[in-house]
Amino acid sequence: MTALLEVEDLRVAYGKIEAVKGISFSVEAGQVVTLIGTNGAGKTTTLRTLSGLLKPIGGRVRFDGKVLTRVPAHKIVALGLAHSPEGRHIFPRLTIEENLKLGAYLRKDTTGITKDINRAYDLFPILGERRKQAAGTLSGGEQQMLAMGRALMSQPKLLMLDEPSMGLSPIMMQKIMATIVELKAQGTTILLVEQNAQAALSLADQAHVMEIGTIKLSGTGQDLLHDEGVRKTYLGED
Amino acid sequence: MTDLPIAAAEEAVAATATHGNRRTAPFIPLPLTAARATTLAGAVITIASTFMSWTYTTDFPGDLTVSGYPGGLQIMTLIGAILTGVVALGTFGLTGLRWLTPSRTNNGVLLLALATLGTTWYTVIDIAAKLGGLANLDPGGFVAFIGALVLFAGALALPLDRHPEEPADAEYYELGRAEGISAVVRGYAWLREARLHHSELRVPDARKLNRWLQRLVIVVVYALGLKILTFGLATDYSDIFIGYLIVLAVGVWGLSAGGLLKQFQQLTQHNKKFSSTVGVLTAIAYPFAQNNELWANLGASVLIVGTVALGLNIVVGLTGLLDLGYVAFLGVGAYTAALVSGSPFSIWSGTQFPFWAAALAGMGAACVFGVLIGAPTLRLRGDYLAIVTLGFGEIFRIIVRNLDGVSGPKVTNGPNGIAQIPDLSIFGYNLGDTHSVGSFTLGRFANYYLLMLVITIIVVLVFTRAADSRIGRSWIAIREDETAATAMGINGFRVKLVAFALGASLAGLAGTVFAHVTNSVVPDPYVFSGSVPPNSAFLLAAVVLGGMGTVSGPILGAALLYVIPQKLSFLSQYELFAFGIALILIMRFRPEGIIPNRRRQLEFHEDETPAPGNRPMGDDTVPATTAGA
Amino acid sequence: MHTLPQQLANGLFLGSMYGLIAIGYTMVYGIVQLINFAHGEIFMTGAFGALAVYTNLPSSMSIWAALPLMLVGGAIVSVLIAVGAERFAYRPLRNAPRLAPLITAIGLSLALQQAVFNWYPHATAGKHFPQLPGGPFHIGSVDVQSGDLFLLGAAIVCMIALGVFVRSSRTGRAMQATAQDPDTAKLMGVDTNRIIIIAFAIGGLFAAVAGVAYGLKYGQVKYDIGFQAGLKAFTAAVLGGIGNIYGAMLGGLVLGIAEACATAYIANVPGMEQFGGGAWAQVWAFVLLIVVLLVRPQGLLGERVADRA
Ligand SMILES: Nc1ncnc2c1ncn2[C@@H]1O[C@H](COP(=O)(O)OP(=O)(O)O)[C@@H](O)[C@H]1O
């Protein structure tokens, strides 16, 4: 069986500086796969390339049987690949509800959209309470919830989350992680990029460690969680 | 120049060879020897044709009826064909001529052949069109027509350096919907492959030549430049001038493809002091080279607009600030000078400042206005400056027009302006009088030309000194990335204000001379766009066309934009339209201008170079460099 | 008539026109951060497009029947030019240094103005523009021309329609999203190039309406009306807070009223006797712009404008 997402020898550069230097990995349907690594390892660059915001200088990306490399960003969502970007990037001057509607921009089924908006409110009740409020007024954690809810609105086959716990309080972080567990339980396929390696590894089926543009180490989440080197470098133990 | 040591160029057969980012292939498949023979034969036929009569009547400008002696436009064809032939011989390896194509590429031959073809066909078609039909052509005209074609075809059959072949599975998102039409795609791919590519060819280092030989070359080239310039100015019909322009523009392109220009640049870089001295001497020689007040006037005007454009270049080219009301600062200088000139129409008609004081006053006044305009706007994002300066340029004219004693206080005499500005007198040398220097006479305009030359040199020095100094590096840093520059500790606002005020002052300085050359100042020339230079659009076009951030670019740009419409008077009505289109096209296809600033060129073409074998990307694809944040 | 209500009314009409044109600047700027200098010329070509339609209609046709056709003709010309400019002049420069599209815009502005000057029949001087019959109407102490009423009505209709479109339609929402965060808008599936085209098209449409209104108000159009009007409209957009459509309209009204009042009343200020009247109106508009940039650079309704390179 072929994987939902297959990345093969992907290379991405900013001008002359190569930020991703030929990485390969895949995501099977129903799996949670995580990319961990220090700041500047190239994780965000990888996700932005997958969703078409950056163009690779080499390699191949296959998603759901289709080669993505030259497809423009706005057509990639339609194929079922949703991206919740690093730093959340909600639309601050639009209301929460409008943000969610934008997540469903390409869908035409009005009733389905309403249903999914309500589902998002079920997942994150706080959003429902503030649906008419400008999204810029939300707290960091609430904005993250909105960003995830918005990404889910496109009914993606694969959800990419870039550092959903970044800059959040420990309580908020736990809430977000719990949501990801819940999504996983519902069968959502997720590609998760995280600084919080402990949390990410413990819920991941597959995990890859990135270091300056390459994948240094791969394995199941549990394997890496117990790996000596990983524990030292990423889990802050010595 | 003698033949320089060159790694033997592979001259096997005219087969396709690919090296890195380019390949060598002819457009017309012919054996190499046949291609060369055709080229040379074409050159010979074309040369011969210029000694024949091209038309029956003398109605066509420049008498082309004479046999045995080329005249008028035939001279352009002759020059083009000889040049092509000689360069071709050098490129084919004839000892003694090889220095003409230091990079060994046939592209130069092709471009020179194109120049010849262009001017010849232009002439023949022009004869037929002007006189009403092909019947007006003599056999000589047909021979020329065919000869130039043979020459060009021969050059097309030479192995040319071109872009690499497009990959078979290439997709062209930039074509949009048309990508579905396979004929369009094929044509597009063909066009991409057809592009010449010789910018990366290497030339032998000219600095290895004997020092004195180097200097001799510089002197000869400058003298030749002056000769070519005066030759062009002396053409008395716009038809001939067009032919001249074709040969000159495409010819220079051809010579630069061969690498000669690059070598000459190396020489001038290597002998900086010497070549600038020769340059200045050549400029001084200009009014002596001919005794013609019309030309001297032209020269003085070109220097004025060129100098003002150079001042604008500090603001636009070095600092990246778009000033759309620059001509108003020229106006401030001119009006200030007029007010203290002793003109009977000035409200201070009693006061007459010496020139140095008037110049300082003009600079000072322009500087004050520069600060007044710049201070509130330069803190904001760059676009605001553009619109505020545009507004300032507009209201400057309105204000000086209103200060006539009726609509407002009496200062400038309104639309009538300040007339009868006396001629300048410097150290007892009255610039209004005719003076004899040896066997030469210098008229009024020649005097002002020389004065303007001094001012131009001052501005060039200010420009180069500033550009190489700390502040100049700050300007460039701001232009390239203001956020990063500020993070490095540069006070963006102050640095920009200095550039803006300095630019304004230099315009004010030029304005003081402008007032005296024209004898009067009136509000009307100080507009954003108008039929007579200088206006702000003209100055901007000069900077952009010549090359932003360079010294010679704006002066060259101003000269071209000033002289060409004068010579092609039938164009004058369309001049501004042409400016507009030119600005659009330059920004699209050659944003670095005629004379590229190397740093700037990188900046403009950054997104075209990232990956080996990569081509500029389509519309949706943001190169990673700019997509971040 | 120098009563205050009359001046306010004059300012209101003038300001509506500035506001209509300013919408085009502000929408484009809000989405691509480009000052489309050629927008004033798009306004001008809209007026000439409408005039061309009128000239080719049978002379027996009443102006009321002709007006809708003129509006359509002007709109087609303006929208085509605006969209063409985006597609072929600005889009290829989307990733170029900031200066490049600005210079292109200047070039486009010159070219459009000169194209009309050279090739529209007899456009070197002012061209007569048809007038609406009726009027002047006396409303209290205020005199109103029928052209002014058209202008005011058009501004109100356009503004309401735009407000509804941007707030409630799917495309309007995508437009706001693109303005706020273009990359993320793409992640939502928004074809931002299409949104940009639409922004240019709406700007062109409104400019054409303003162009027709200008012709009806002043009775003549000239190839160079775009320069002044564009400058004023841009000032209005900055005044209101660039990027904000309501700000553009508000800025237009403030500028128009300020101009009308300055023309009428500045001369009453002691020491300023010589600076009143129409001759100085431009100057006061400019002074207003400078003052606003000094004290509130983000404009009346704008958010903080960052000092970006
Ligand atoms: N917009 C950009 N321009 C230039 N370099 C960038 C840009 N964004 C990221 N980089 C560089 O690319 C590398 C990878 O960055 P990123 O993908 O953001 O890493 P991560 O998400 O793993 O922290 C880093 O060295 C970073 O400095």
Ligand SMILES: [Mg+2]
């Ligand atoms: Mg990251």
